[in-house]
Amino acid sequence: MIPLDLVGKLIIGFVIGWLFGVLINYLADELPVRRRLGRPQCAGCQTPFALVNYFILPRKCETCGSVRGKRTWMVELGMGIGASLLVEFTPRGFGWFGALMLLGYLVLVTVIDIEHRLILHMVSLAGGVIALILGIQLHGVVPTLAGGAIGFGAMLLFYYLGILFIWLSRRSRDEETTEEEAIGFGDVILSGVIGLLLGWPGITLGLLLAILVAGVVSLAVVIINVIQKKYHPDLAIPYGPFLTISAFLLIYIRPFFLR
Ligand SMILES: [Zn+2]
Incomplete structure (x- = not known):
């Protein structure tokens, strides 16, 4: 009973x-x-x-x-x-309300990014405050700030690599396209927020898992499109949800495998 x-x-x-x-x-x-x-x-x-x-x-x-x-x-x-x-099933180190606030933030970012391909600064700011408080509670001050810096820095690198890649591919094709950035700056800020949350060294796992999720989802999208015979190479996939799904898996699902 x-x-x-x-x-x-x-x-x-x-x-x-x-x-x-x-x-x-x-x-x-x-x-x-x-x-x-x-x-x-x-x-x-x-x-x-x-x-x-x-x-x-x-x-x-x-x-x-x-x-x-x-x-x-x-x-x-x-x-x-x-x-x-x-x-x-409150994750270890969390209070119920903190875990719920964080879940709400992750869901909000994911929904807006999928629907609008947009990560709003005001949402990131609120998420940053939540992540900072929870991060310090979970890992202490220094690992939290280090995680935030690594998350932000790593994605900033991808951001510039994306710009470089687009610039090079335009130059080689010698054409003026109005392609947008591969990764938006909103993704860079989101990665910093997730970094605060997961701390150092947790953010390394977070980024790796995000890349893995991105690979699996991209493959699934390609397969579905091939089956439906409407594949075209530049499908606009928002990147933010890969980070939020990765954080979700590490915080809410991972504890079940560690018991
Ligand atoms: Zn109406």
Whole structure:
């Protein structure tokens, strides 16, 4: 039998996680488009949403009829289940609330980057504060700052290598293309934030795992495209989620393999 007080905690955890999900969805809807927070607007026609309609039901624009997407429900359900599981499986060194805050940050970055190929500075700043506090709690001051510096520095190197590569390939083809940078500067900052979180030497594993996840996901995307016969070489894949997935695996999943 599962004790009743545990059931109560799991339910409360789920509800709080769901509310976190509501907040993440609101931020992911508003920040990339308007860079500020105000009354939620329809993504389709920019008409302001009535609050009950937007936050609860029917979540459907009265003007153009567009419905808030599947992501809204996935994030809320995912955060609810995540927060509930964290009651029982809080990673070592974390409090429940810290683990939940971090999960929320990782989900927000991932959603915005996938939907807009964008890592916002204000989100990174909030994440940096969370990562700094958790990092110091987990590893102490010096390894945390070292991890942040290594994470930032390593990705900065990739950033310049990407610019160099694009410059060289343009020169060799002798053409003016309007290709964007291979890696955005937002990825560099995100890597610094993940570095603070994982600390030194944890960030080395974090970066290696991110590269591995990137390889697996890129391969899967190529295979899916080949099967669907629409492969074209310059698929725009956002890089941020590889870092956030790597951090997620190391912090939330790895402890199960170390028990
Ligand atoms: Zn609308």
